[in-house]
Amino acid sequence: MKLKLHIWRQASPQAKGEFKAYDLDGVSPHMSFLDMLDLLNEQILHEGGEPVAFEHDCREGICGTCGMVINGIAHGPEKLITACQLHMRTFNDGDEIWIEPWRAAAFPVMKDLVVERAAFDRIIQSGGYISVRSGSAQDANAIPIPKEDADRAFDAAACIGCGACVAACPNASAMLFTAAKAAHLSYLPQGQTERLQRAANMVTAHDEEGFGNCTNHGACQEVCPKGISVDYIGRLNRDLLKATLSGVEVSTR
């Protein structure tokens, strides 16, 4: 296949970026989207240019490192996959493809398609955990957990922290990410002690990072490669309300 690619090139966080066009020939429909970018980079290298910077690692949809907006959609046109799992058979010979980084104030562009997502780590730092010391745990079967609750917790815990939800949201909100972690822990008995504090802290940290508010567009759920449900946002908001009414004091720093 022959493609026309329009790729966002930006030399540094401070530099002004722009789309640059590339013609790429010899693309096999069996290639993954990132194999295709590798091929392009090999071509750019031989033409004496600097390859396109993009992040990736496991290339099987679990590490959450890769992420780019492909033809206006985070992770591209196929549902429930990451950019690395997208294959070129989805496209046709002669297609034009527009590729750009996640765009959100809280995710500054480092170079080309690479953005900084450390804001996610700071949201987790504010309370996305159960406070337990190594070696202090009781026997694992001491607390039976109904299978249904364990499965629900897992569904929420499947989040890979890629940031597609933020990229898709018109408000650049990270509420789906935040709510997924809060839900994972709040479905489990171990997570109850810190539940309200966690909700208050995480939402505050989320806002402090410069992510926008959720206004129920649902675009996040549409692009989420793990199919995380927006219902968790409602669950988190209920916990947040309870926390506020019960006078939980926020402590994110």
Next chain:
Amino acid sequence: MELDAKIPDGPIAEKWTRRQFEMKLINPSNKRKYKVIVVGTGLAGGAAAATMGELGYDVHCFTYHDSPRRAHSISAQGGINAAKNYQGDGDSVFRLFYDTVKGGDFRSREANVYRLAELSLNIIDQAVAQGVPFAREYGGLLDNRSFGGAQVSRTFYARGQTGQQLLLGCYQALERQIHEGAVKMYNRHEMMDVVIVDGRARGIVTRHLVTGKIEAHMADAVVLGTGGYSNVFFLSTNAKACNVTSIWRAAKRGAGFANPCFTQIHPTCIPQSGEYQSKLTLMSESLRNDGRIWVPKKAGDDRRAGDIPESERDYYLERLYPSFGNLSPRDIASRRAKELVDAGHGVGPLNNGVYLDFRDAIQRLGKGKVQERYGNLFQMYEKITGEDPYSVPMRIFPAPHYTMGGLWVDYDLMTNIPGLFAIGEANFSDHGANRLGASALMQGLADGYFILPLTVGNYLAEAPRGGVDPDHPAARDVIAETTALQERLLAANGKRSVDSFHMELGRIVWDHCGMARNDSGLKEALKRIPELREEFWRDVKVPGSGADLNQSLEKAGRVADFMEFAEIMCWDALTRDESCGAHYREEHVTEEGEAKRDDENFLHGAVWEFKGAGEEPVRHEEPLHFEHVPLSQRSYK
């Protein structure tokens, strides 16, 4: 090179307890005065950093990723073993220990393996307390499955994403310590080298991957949890960034590298679809529970699978190993597949796979049941290949997956360089010549949560504290060397991309030091690797500069290290003139075609001392003793 394993005295079941009691302690209020560097944030590194933070040490943790949650442990699918005996099927610490020693084909240390089996119990407790959502039965108790040919059900799992969930538990514990100020996290910092002062590891040199800044960080102890080196093969199931650099640089500074030729090939990966592909995808081994593996009897048969009648199919694992059949161990299933593909029986557009067929399982169980068991894997397969495994058989082929070799460590997980520790896949300690399924996660977490935080304390109690800063001459020298190496890569300005060299190196290592090895092939590799390395330094093209985010430069540094490391791996395979576990020397094969050990001459770990690029490395030996698991020949007939 002195190799004292420092195994505690006493009965095997009491060794670890005894060791803990003998350890010197540091007063809780003094711990914060000790600075410890941890490199890597996978299950081993992340768990170690979090736990040492909890204990009160001043922990500085480094990753080249944008977040500690990206470490490759996240990709582990199948599960984690623990001798909980929740199924009441006769499992015990001793049985897990026994299975692991035997599975490693008697090339691991009994004392270490026993401790691993013992600590497996605590890992599950710890993970559940953190909120890791393991699979459960309807009654609410934890579910187990049998995995990788084990005859008891001791594997805990979280769907097909056990590694992800365990790593997130560990990452969250780490983030909590970062929040508490106990751990300082350095994202996007790649470790380039280790700094040795007065014979002790006292720091590391890093490169910031966005600004390009090269700097030294000093400490009282350095811990490497930087994973394995399967990417020496170029094509492997490891994440793209996985590399040997940190442990290889440590080896170049004098740390012994043990058993580098012990590399595991996983039998069920999706075959390469073309030359352009740089990463292979693993399909969970659990598929072999219901799928039947076959190839056409006739070499070169290019009919579609459905057109090949039953009588012309060779279900070779069922034929050769009637009792284990399609569940034969990883190394055996891998080798048979490669032999048949090499003999022209390969299937698929590139004739580079064997079939894993679910036709009979679908007939027997119904499509719904198969979907329930393997639905996510079938979907993953379809996304990648564009083929529907419900109607045509899957194609699979073996791929490099895990490396048992690594830095030599003593019972305390310390290398022969005082103050330099190695944990998880980065060390060589527990799996011998072959790792059992669902044991990698167990080892990473045992090292990180329960062993290292104590043994580091014991070391620090008697080690010099502070007194070195990044201006120390030793640190400045390492910074200068790192900078010079980087400038040399940028200045080469040749014609070939880093990837093209990596691919060529991978092919040499795969052909001659892969699933099967022999004397002449290894000698050929030892001739070609130095030639390729020389060409690499002459003709590599690394665009851009060292002063910003430059992914070509990052890769170039890693490949430069693989070019040196590959040689020591071949030396190890050549001089270990026996077969054992995953190390299969064609000259040493039983009548049944299995690995034939030579316990008379090779009942030891081989530990390599680097003597300079292109120089012959020196081989040392750590003798092994088996008192509890009698030496025997594996048989899976």
